[in-house]
Amino acid sequence: MFDTVLVANRGEIAVRVMRTLRALGVRSAAVFTDADADARHVREADTAVRVSSYLSAAEQVRAAAVAGAGAVHPGYGFLAENAGFAGACAEAGLVFIGPPAEAIELMGDKIRAKETVAAAGVPVVPGSSGSGLTDAELAEAARRTGLPVLLKPSAGGGGKGMRLVRDAELLPEEIAAARREARGSFGDDTLLVERWIDRPRHIEIQILADGHGGVVHLGERECSLQRRHQKVIEEAPSVLLDAATRAAMGEAAVQAARSCGYTGAGTVEFIVPGDDPGAYFFMEMNTRLQVEHPVTELVTGLDLVAWQLRVACGERLDFDQRDVTLTGHAIEARICAETARPGEGRIDFLPSAGRVLGLREPGGPGVRVDSGLALGTEVGTAYDPMLAKVIAYGPDRATALRRLRAALADTVVLGVDTNTGFLRRLLGHPAVVAGELDTGLIDRDAASLVPEAVPDEVYEAAALLRQRALAPVPGEGGWTDPFSVPSGWRLGGEPAWTAHHMRVPGHEPVTARVRDGLVRLGDGPAVEARIAVDGERALLHREGTVIAFHHVGEWLGREGDGWRVRPYDPVAAALRGGAIGVGGGALTAPMPGTVTVVKVAKGDEVTAGQSLLVVEAMKMEHVITAPHDGTVAEIDVTAGAAVAMDQVLAVVTPAGDAGDAAPERDGAAS
Template sequence: MIKTLLIANRGEIACRIIRTARRMGIRSIAVFSEADAKAQHVLMADAAWPIGGSRAAESYLRIDRILAAAKESGAEAIHPGYGFLSENADFAEACATAGIAFVGPPPAAIRAMGSKAESKRLMEAAGVPIVPGYHGEAQGEARLAEEAARIGFPVLIKASAGGGGKGMRPVLGAEDFPTQLAGARREAKAAFGDDRVLLERYLQRPRHVEVQVFADSHGNTIHLHTRDCSVQRRHQKVLEEAPAPDLPEALRTRLHEAAIAAARAVGYVSAGTVEFIVEGEDAFFMEMNTRLQVEHPVTEMVTGLDLVEWQLRIAAGERLPLGAAPAPHGHSVEVRLYAEDPARDFRPSTGPLRRFHLPSPAPDLRIESGVVEGDAITPYYDPMIAKLVAWGPDRQAALTRLSAALAECRIAGIASNLGFLARLAAHPAMLAAQLDTGFAGRHAAALQPPPGPAPRIALAAAALDALLPSAAASPNPWNRQDGWRLQGAGSQLLMLADGEAVHRLRLTASGAGWAGDLLLAGRRLADGALQVVLDGTAHRVPILRDGEAVQVMLPEGEWTLRWLDPYAPPGGEAAGAGRLSAPIPGRVVQVLVQPGESVTRGQVLAVLEAMKTELRITAPADGVVAHIGCAPGDSVEEGAELVTLAAAD
């Protein structure tokens, strides 16, 4: 058995592998970038080795540095986790050359399934059904346009070399094909270093169903049931569940058999996932992920197995622990908690986690995270910060447990998709298992409602936070904030901005509280929340103050309000309104305008790539380009000027 294991990854998956290794008596070695020097996986491991700069290309993608760390630390095996080098055949080969076991499939299997075009040819030869399309080597724009017309619109452009939704673009008509092809190629090149694409018929209401497979080096291959991963945003999964609900048994059996045939066709070993597009009773092979999946916990919850332990045993040359899949027990649902803003097209968010509370793990609730309160979400890696995995005796019970867990979560300091997930878990169509990959877009109005006005209790909590002395305030009488005057009580004018709305609150000290626009009293609680007594009714309200912003967290939602100076001269808000800056650090991939060019509101001016996402910088109003402060290929920091607009004549 392996005695020392190096984990060539970070975040929650590194923490998860370390926990299994510890339970098995295996010494764990972490590697870390400059940005992760104090990360949780580094603190958890038995030893940790620095491997370079903050960007993945300087650290987690450096095969030479990871192998050097493995040799110096005496590691017998390397677990790549998922992402980074997990599906890199050159890395697997380099491990073998160095005499270090690679916890994953053989390099040949990775290569065979790493190219979507090649994998589809192999699957077709193995009798696994594939989606009609074009998987050829000819990549000229004219040839691809011709093939798209042959397939018939709508078509789906997909990067040949990768997954995770990168380089994937649906095209509804021939007129959009050149633009979408250019975007898909650019994204594929940035993500995988390969801009080749393939084309497929674009199914209108498909489900994304996958089968977990496992194989050992002794010729044994089994499946571990299905998962449904249809709920996605930007072609990336948000909610996964096992087993996949509402599949005819005959179709489920066909999927199991096709997945095993796919694995055997490439001589597969270790954990892998065969993904299918399912529409009605038809199923087509989509791709095979030659690694452990982010969503593997839902399979573990319904089978009672530890898939990482299985991987480590198979890497040590052992046989599969079971000859066939155990019957699934109950149902499990997982959601991915991301640092992103659903209201802004799921734009990634960076910054410190000023408040980060997750519910306690339980037999029916699994929590996986690689960060704690006070850690920073950086622009260098994927914005996922945690996974919540709920179990129940049936699907309804699992979703109910998930909703209860999400209601306990508290996040402040960054934008997150917490509210989106809470609405998703409780949506009637989700409860009815009406699933397909267009779910999030079709129900966007319910899942991402426009923020309503802040309720009175939110205004009251923000006001009370301003009126009460801070926990660190000294008893100095000059710090009193109760409006005391020598002759009669004085009133205070507070101004709060709630989006475009401005609330003016005049309050006067009265007894143990304040009266005026609100009848208010309360105190600070030991856990940092406020006890707010509004109109005689007490509420416990978690709150976070960050400069002039105050975040109020209520059961029905969260509101971020901003304090205004009631005595400031007007007009300051308009300063710099025409200056468009980088929302987060990233790399400029396109500048689409020239100085002096007239632009209209909503027009895309530049494209920024950051945290595996392309961000479009658009004009907030009609205007004229006055200055361009960047060029394609530039690496820019947050706040860097990209484009400056002047008012149109």
């Protein structure tokens, strides 16, 4: 076994790899950029080396030399599927803990990968053939395949650059957008076309191969719960497959691995018609550890990272296919930094950023957390939005579901908006509970999974803010009179509830009672709730959901109303500050990011829905469209400009508007 391994990654995967290294008695070396100098993976490593970029192979190799590492574990993302990086490690005398560079290069090219596995007898999705197709050739292949089709980058993965096209007239624009995102994410804008299968299920097979010809599969994972082609919930095994189908798909995955000379841990992904699981098609092979590998570890009892290291050391697998058994059920939820914002008939999930002001990660029977978070962590938009994974295991699927929903309710991240509450509600969706999944379920039902009104939370936030305001100021020497603290403590009895009387306009008065982190509204049950304050925002955690509020720091004692609080909304914040003027013609950045494309100029005539700009954040594109027919009165940014959330990007004056070309920005709008 190696003495020291460099973990060429960051966040939760770096922390997770280090956990296994520690268990094996192997010294771990972390890498970090200036933005990550105080990150959790740096704190938990035995040593750490600064690099200018996680994406620089030369910097990673240099860091390995500085740390005295004999091997490099790439985690996933960044350089994990980069054949050039694997080759650079070999040239430097480092062991790359992954497959050979040739296998990475072959399977990293989706076009060559499909051709290779098809020759090995593995069924593939109908679509285009050949690489280097022009835009016109791609459009023709799409028409020949039959719309709808999926545009996919030949390099990379994770849903980046993928575009579903149902209208032939949109092919030129969608091809251009897919190329841009693929080029920005992977440095390669080669695309392919695949037939779109309506209501498909995404099933992947975990494989493990040694360098001596031994290859086994470790069963499947169901990854059908996706949003914008990004997985959010994964589980093992799938309720869709019977034993015969599992064996057939597993054998196909083994043949795919053999066809490229694979070694180490990898995943073969299939698309499966939900009404015909026997008709499965190869999509791609991920030549690395997957984000969702913990669910496989829990149902097989194997440590995949440990086996990656053992295979890299030249060991043989000490078991064969007959020894692999799947016991129980495991489900994983990806905790991401993002804000849900209602759109027209949909919900947009936009990257969020901030400092972690409060943190509690769940535990208990069957609960596992892989996390890169720590109190004080600064979450920006430069990297992937995934912060942590919460995984639950049980003897059956129903138990695993219950445990995961309870664990998400016990997950507290204050200071950064996350999707935790959304995931908890998703796991309670009737179709999810029944196992009736497909890759379009979230997009169809997202709006029903984001509550429109939260009156209880408003009252709870107000009561907790008031409780904070009652806390005494320490006197000289920092001493605080314990009898002045509004804790409800009393001699010889249960703590008392502190009552706060409040009224929201148009509603009846409500009394909220607070005691030791619990809040009761009227005669209702006590719920656990926590509050943190970040500038003008109050951040309330309640049952797995974090909700932000504007708050006004004044106590209206004369009227007896209580602390004033209203739901926080970035759009409302811009309105209050006058950033969006009367008429709503100003377009603002939906998240912090970078403007990658500007398609219009001042004075251009535009139509409602026309794409004007593209903003990229966390490797995802967000198209800014015209809100109505009109004229571009202002265009305030250029391609390459960094923008803040709610920064004005452009102003579109409605057609026929005889008023000023640009709205006023120095007054509030409502």
